[in-house]
Amino acid sequence: MRIENPEQMAELGARMAAELGAGDLVLLNGELGAGKTTLTRGIGAALGVRGAVASPTFVLARTHPRDGKAPLVHVDAYRLTSAMELDDLDIDYSSSIVIVEWGADLLEGIADEWLSVDIVRPHGGEGISNAAADETDDETDDETDDVEPREVTITAHGPRWADSPLLG
Ligand SMILES: Nc1ncnc2c1ncn2[C@@H]1O[C@H](COP(=O)(O)OP(=O)(O)OP(=O)(O)O)[C@@H](O)[C@H]1O
Numbered sequence: 001m002r003i004e005n006p007e008q009m010a011e012l013g014a015r016m017a018a019e020l021g022a023g024d025l026v027l028l029n030g031e032l033g034a035g036k037t038t039l040t041r042g043i044g045a046a047l048g049v050r051g052a053v054a055s056p057t058f059v060l061a062r063t064h065p066r067d068g069k070a071p072l073v074h075v076d077a078y079r080l081t082s083a084m085e086l087d088d089l090d091i092d093y094s095s096s097i098v099i100v101e102w103g104a105d106l107l108e109g110i111a112d113e114w115l116s117v118d119i120v121r122p123h124g125g126e127g128i129s130n131a132a133a134d135e136t137d138d139e140t141d142d143e144t145d146d147v148e149p150r151e152v153t154i155t156a157h158g159p160r161w162a163d164s165p166l167l168g
């Protein structure tokens with residue numbers, strides 16, 4: 001599907017949040033600045049998590065609690081080099097909603113099923129400054145980053161997601 005701007009990315013996050021519960025795992029794929037954290041922020045907002053969802057630049061995983069409900073665990077696997085390192089984070093998958101950026105090669109062997117979200121910038125590559133701007137993670141980001149459409153593809157891995165309304 002085509003996502004025109006960050007607001008639509010957040011709306012997609014809200015549609016995903018409606019389908020997510022404890023034990024669910026979502027893998028976000030896409031180059032630097034693709035919109036993985038923007039999508040996660042939309043999911044977190046719709047889930048009503050406590051704490052701002054940001055790029056976990058200096059932490060590998062951040063847990064966002066929710067009152068009486070499964071927490072959102074946001075993992076940035078960019079600096080992880082092995083599935084063992086991901087495993088070492090000791091994430092309680094069964095009682096959390098887990099979202100992993102950059103984990104494509106790491107999930108095999110750790111999890112049986114997950115929802116995969118691929119985000120592609122049609123004009124990809126030229127906007128690596130988005131990632132640099134993201135490091136500062138301040139409020140001015142949205143004004144300085146170019147708004148460009150993204151192509152988003154959602155795929156199911158395993159029976160849990162086979163009939164999901166999110167696919168298509
Ligand atoms: N159509 C769009 N969808 C999502 N984000 C967009 C779109 N157009 C522009 N943007 C901007 O692109 C940037 C995406 O940054 P974001 O941190 O979400 O990417 P990321 O994939 O998490 O990057 P990283 O790999 O560095 O973690 C944001 O500044 C956002 O405002």
Ligand SMILES: [Mg+2]
Nearest residue numbers: 036037055101
């Ligand atoms: Mg990110």
